[in-house]
Amino acid sequence: MAQELLILPAIFWGLIVGLYELFAIHKDESFAGVGRWFSHGLHAAGFAILFVFIVMNVEYALGFFPSLQDIGFLSVLGFLPFRILVGIVAMFKIQAASMVVRGGGGFAARGIGEHFTHTLIAGLLIIFGPEVMALLWPLISGFFPF
Secondary structure, three states: OOOOOOOHHHHHHHHHHHHHHHHHHHHHOOOOOHHHHHHHHHHHHHHHHHHHHHHHOHHHHHOOOHHHHOOHHHHOOOOHHHHHHHHHHHHHHHHHHHHHOOOOOOOOOOOOOOOHHHHHHHHHHHHOHHHHHHHHHHHHHHHOOO
């Protein structure tokens, strides 16, 4: 039986995670202008939506990699090991993006230097997004016109 794709909840929670990362990076370092801060936020929100979509639609995502479907431990506890793996990849991506972008202080080698605590929180928000949205979505879905 095919499972329905969770698109709107993934976009909604991905935007929440992206906004969190946007404000966390604003707290961590000052940028040389609002444009760079905002472009980092758009970048963060886009990838947050992608990672949240993957963890909310695990069976669909695993359909692209048939060899991973044969690994039994990935489906334990609602695909929690796979979701943790996706969260770790997201954390590496967040740290890599913060090291590449030049900070307002002019130290290109250091980058903007997002704190690991903020990266860990963003990773946990991605990993446990399905549980959070299972609680929130019935309360907020009535506000969407579609």
